[in-house]
Amino acid sequence: MPSTLRDLPYRMAALQFNRIIEGMEIWSADSDGYSFAISFFERFAGPGFHERPGYVASWRPLYGGGGAIKIIGSPFKSFDEAEVACDEMLKHLLGDSRQG
Secondary structure, X not given: OOOOHHHOOOOOOOOOOEEOOOOOOEEEEEEOOEEEEEEEXXXXXXXXXXXXOEEEEEEEEOOOOOOXXXXXXXXXXXXXXXXXXXXXXXXXXXXXXXXO
16 A cells, blocks of 8 residues: 555646635645645736736745745646646656655
């Protein structure tokens, strides 16, 4: 019997996002020591913001603090695209952590 779900060979990264603040377009999910967030921005304003509107996906380690890291491709046109990108990032992170 595997010691954790992470050890199961057929385990798929399937983050379950939940809206974290009612009335705001922000969703969160965590798995295997990582936290993911998806936020919707209709427009970017202010110094340094020069991106198109859409769903911004980011991740960070669940423990140990540190800032969030934006997932390449953000902002995405749809929530589904952002969710897939988060799942792929989790797979990548888990692959890297198993090799080290």
